[in-house]
Amino acid sequence: MAMVTAAPAAGTVPAWGRARAGRGIGATAMAVAAVAAIILLAAPGLLAHVSPTATTSDILKGPGAGHWFGTDQLGRDVFSRTIYGARPVLIASLLGVLLAVVAGVALGMAAGTAPRWVNSVIMRVVDVLLAIPVLMIALILIATAGSGVRSIVIAIGVAFTPGFARVVEASVRKLRAAGYVEAARVFGSSRTRTSLRHLLPNLMTEVVVLGTSAIGWAVLTATTLSFLGLGVQLPQPDWGSDLAAGATYLSSSWWLATFPGLGITVTILLANFIGDWLMGALDPRDGMRPVQGFRALVLGQRRGKHGLAGLAGRAPAMAGAGAGAGEAKADGTEAEASQ
């Protein structure tokens, strides 16, 4: 299996500073992110004391004492708009990813435990959906459902589901070969019960890692959609639409677009950092990280027999291992024992 040993780097995460950062930084980052998310979602008023939609006569003032981030063309406080603008973005990306995780896991498990031909049909459909760029799928859905945060949530959910489904299906197929799963079936466990009781817990690690790395992409997609005017409508604050609105004032009042943009950048950075750290922390294997990040998935490192990228980018044999390296070892020894 020369391909397996020679080819894995494309799907793995290069250990640039992340793995070496240690548990401390990652855990702190997660805590900070969680607190920030809660505040920004539930109580933005704690940070910004001015209403984001209140117009004043202080038009296009630069950042200063009264207005930390300046004011926009209607005299609204940019700092307040930046703080309140986080909410639609966070709602869209977090809920969207949650939706995609639930749907993707369900679909992947159904396909992985189903008879061969059902599996084929489902995975072909998944292939088709993966062929269409994420933004395109989102745009199509918004074309039908109209604009707004709810549509973006659905769009992200639907667009990201095939990615999760594919990974879960591959893991399930691998896990099914394990001794304890066969034993459960032999003892009369129904398919649903096997799925829930035996397969799902072992998928959890992989799903959590994939989900967290997906959040960064979801934020990017959500803000791109609202940048195009398909999200929250003005005068409600939102990073994407404020960025677009501020673009016209770029030459004169740079602060209008810059702060929402920084908000987006920082959020994506944080999400990616946490995702990468989780990947390293939850995977006891040293050196290579066989758990696929969402980035690797989106970059087209497909698994299994569908396409070459599966060979060039992945070591399929290690696909499910990240879900529980312990399980993988257990599989190995059980497989050997049964021979």
Add this chain to the structure above:
Amino acid sequence: MAAFVARRLAAAVPVLFGITVVAFLLVHMVPGNPVKVILYGSQATPQQIADLTHQLGLDQPLWAQYGRFLWQLLQGNLGTSYLTQDSVAYELLSRTPSTLILTGAAMVVAIGIGVPLGVLAGARPGSLADRAARAVSFLGVAVPYFFLALLLVLLFSVRLNWFPAIDNGSFGALVLPAVSLGWGYAAILTRLIRGRIIEEYRSEYVRSARARGCAEWRVLLRHTLRNSSIPAITTIGLQFGNILTGAAVTEVIFGRAGLGSYLATSITSKNIPVVQGAVILIGLGYVLINLAVDLIIGVVDPRARLA
């Protein structure tokens, strides 16, 4: 080799079909009657409405409509725009070259920056070059391309006046959009190639090449780069769909006339045939690029032909 090509082609066909199904279903997922949208504003009699319905085939069962849709597709007919009554194929294809140029330029930037940086970083891990590469990569991955576009405009257009912010048909107007779009993918390529070169340096053939007295640069360029380029080719090829949609957004920012702005307005005005046509074109493009990438890799790496 022939069997491999045939297998890849065969695998592509169901995906193409699936894309047509998705595009077809689009019309039927949108709330509202397409006929009413077309005849909007004009005082249409019920007879005219019925006529148009029959003409569009909307009174037929779903499978018959799909068959008709597919048949038209195979003849190159992508439908008619609700708004202008022009052929969708014409409207999309006339705007495609501009977008393709931007996409191509972005890929040039991505490869032109990403590959050399990745090679330098991989050849000397931990060095200054490596740290510079890491910084570039960091920026590219973290900063969303539309924000990067605005920042670049702020710096190079507004402050320095080196490049125009809005498209004026010149080559210089291509620079900022291409860089803002391509930087992200350059970052991805840098990390990829760097990782691969570090891996490759550990392998047997590098050791034996060095033992035989092969010069270091030759080891790097002649031996390791070739093997490292496979995931890079795959990635950049498969990213084509994403780069294309990114180009659409970038066009809107820089005021370039192309698919992007057209698609955006079509979506907001619910001009479904255009969106349908775009789905098919982009899906088709993606499948073809995928196929090309698979075939190229089949040529470059004989092991891959076994798939």
